[in-house]
Amino acid sequence: MTEARLFALQRITAMVLAPMVLIHLAVIVYAVRGGLTAEEILARTGTSALWPLFYLLFVAAAAIHAPIGLRNILREWTGLPPRLVDGLCLVFGLALAGLGIRAVIAISGWTA
Amino acid sequence: MDDTPRDMAPEADPRTETPHDEATIRARVWRGDRRGRFVTYEVPHRENQTVLDVVSEIQRYHEPALAYRFACRVGVCGSCAMTVNGRPRWTCRTHVKRVVENGEITIEPLRNMPPIKDLACDMSGFFDKWHRAGGRFEGTATRHDPPIPVDPASRKRKLADAGIECINCGVCYAACDVVSWTDDYVGPAALNRAWTLVNDERHADRRGTLDKATAQGGCSSCHAQGNCTTHCPIGISPTRSIAGLKRMSLLDLLNRRAP
Amino acid sequence: MRSAPRHHASYVAFVGHRLSGLALAIFLPLHFLALGLALEGRETFDGFLAYADMPFVKAAEWGLVVLLSVHLFFGVRLLALELLPWRRDDDLRTDWIGWGAGGAVAVGLIFLMGAFGFDAG
Numbered sequence: 001m002t003e004a005r006l007f008a009l010q011r012i013t014a015m016v017l018a019p020m021v022l023i024h025l026a027v028i029v030y031a032v033r034g035g036l037t038a039e040e041i042l043a044r045t046g047t048s049a050l051w052p053l054f055y056l057l058f059v060a061a062a063a064i065h066a067p068i069g070l071r072n073i074l075r076e077w078t079g080l081p082p083r084l085v086d087g088l089c090l091v092f093g094l095a096l097a098g099l100g101i102r103a104v105i106a107i108s109g110w111t112a
Numbered sequence: 113m114d115d116t117p118r119d120m121a122p123e124a125d126p127r128t129e130t131p132h133d134e135a136t137i138r139a140r141v142w143r144g145d146r147r148g149r150f151v152t153y154e155v156p157h158r159e160n161q162t163v164l165d166v167v168s169e170i171q172r173y174h175e176p177a178l179a180y181r182f183a184c185r186v187g188v189c190g191s192c193a194m195t196v197n198g199r200p201r202w203t204c205r206t207h208v209k210r211v212v213e214n215g216e217i218t219i220e221p222l223r224n225m226p227p228i229k230d231l232a233c234d235m236s237g238f239f240d241k242w243h244r245a246g247g248r249f250e251g252t253a254t255r256h257d258p259p260i261p262v263d264p265a266s267r268k269r270k271l272a273d274a275g276i277e278c279i280n281c282g283v284c285y286a287a288c289d290v291v292s293w294t295d296d297y298v299g300p301a302a303l304n305r306a307w308t309l310v311n312d313e314r315h316a317d318r319r320g321t322l323d324k325a326t327a328q329g330g331c332s333s334c335h336a337q338g339n340c341t342t343h344c345p346i347g348i349s350p351t352r353s354i355a356g357l358k359r360m361s362l363l364d365l366l367n368r369r370a371p
Numbered sequence: 372m373r374s375a376p377r378h379h380a381s382y383v384a385f386v387g388h389r390l391s392g393l394a395l396a397i398f399l400p401l402h403f404l405a406l407g408l409a410l411e412g413r414e415t416f417d418g419f420l421a422y423a424d425m426p427f428v429k430a431a432e433w434g435l436v437v438l439l440s441v442h443l444f445f446g447v448r449l450l451a452l453e454l455l456p457w458r459r460d461d462d463l464r465t466d467w468i469g470w471g472a473g474g475a476v477a478v479g480l481i482f483l484m485g486a487f488g489f490d491a492g
Contacts, residue, residue: 004327004330007358011358014446022443038420041409062399076294092396336384336463341460341461358453
């Protein structure tokens with residue numbers, strides 16, 4: 001994976017994430033009113049296929065975007081060897097993807 | 113009658129000449145290489161005085177062994193760039209009264225380049241990176257061909273012209289934090305140069321320059337902090353050039369992916 | 372040695388964008404783990420969400436909302452810098468920094484109003 005490709009992935013996922021983050025922020029400030037309950041959250045995310053699909057795409061984009069950003073920080077602000085940094089960030093990305101997909105399944109009620 | 117031309121009259125010795133005001137400047141100057149220390153010299157505070165004047169006075173009358181660089185002393189060559197009170201700047205274009213703090217100025221060599229002695233630093237790494245970013249021009253014509261007509265009003269030429277005045281003084285490179293954090297980042301001047309070449313229709317290897325400028329340590333390392341643009345003594349914006357390279361890199365990748 | 376001064380707008384935006392991104396990257400796995408609690412049944416999920424009623428937790432949520440907004444707005448400025456044409460040589464779009472910070476504060480305020488019971492419905 002060349003530097004130019006990583007950079008492009010970072011920017012493309014950023015463009016995908018921007019509108020999704022706006023929507024997510026809107027959902028947050030709406031949902032926080034009156035307190036958070038499982039029923040309220042799951043009623044929104046568990047009844048339509050749109051929300052799980054939305055969040056799956058969100059997870060995929062974030063699982064690419066965050067590790068590439070973290071890679072820059074580790075390379076510039078720590079003395080860790082570059083290969084180790086690449087490995088750590090790859091593992092972090094896979095962990096985010098795994099935990100994220102699990103979270104989407106959890107709130108989608110697909111296992112219910 | 114003394115008809116000695118004014119500029120050939122014997123120079124007044126500042127150690128005996130009464131200055132216009134009694135104030136002095138304390139100049140803390142870096143002596144040594146990487147290991148060294150600050151030595152403080154006192155020079156008279158004069159009405160029209162640049163930091164280069166201060167350094168020259170110290171070397172001529174106080175410390176002959178002080179090493180420093182200058183050439184034109186009128187703000188066109190970039191040789192006198194040093195760190196003054198923490199900022200990289202051209203010392204011949206820095207008036208003392210604008211930077212003096214409590215009667216004191218601190219003068220060091222430029223950051224991000226290994227000091228050779230005192231205020232002179234080793235710029236070879238800076239120039240190596242200039243090449244590594246693809247800055248070397250390759251022509252397509254010979255002396256027997258007519259000159260290639262380039263429209264100065266064309267979009268690409270205007271983009272190139274915005275960065276073409278760079279004289280490689282190293283101030284932007286010294287100002288850049290990413291250069292200080294990484295070994296392989298080629299830096300703003302090198303990338304600005306690459307940008308002028310990828311927009312130059314006479315350059316035979318625009319592909320090669322773009323590949324080098326977008327490689328590891330190239331334009332993707334820039335985070336648009338903007339220190340380069342705020343410090344360039346001639347108003348070039350390497351941030352802008354690098355943004356152009358980033359855009360070109362993105363479009364290039366997307367185009368290449370298309371069947 | 373001291374290096375180039377870092378208190379100009381573009382640098383502040385860099386620091387804000389990087390630190391907010393770092394905080395979010397640390398938070399994200401925890402967020403996914405918390406949501407995953409829904410797998411263990413509604414009661415377990417509700418039990419966890421009860422913590423969200425604590426003022427301290429609401430304050431932390433507010434912090435995250437502001438950080439996410441800052442990262443979004445400062446990030447969009449970077450995309451603009453890189454993809455939109457520059458109007459001047461020094462067009463670092465510093466006005467976007469002010470708007471972005473202001474926007475993040477606004478989003479945070481709306482969140483606080485909802486979280487602490489000033490909602491309309």
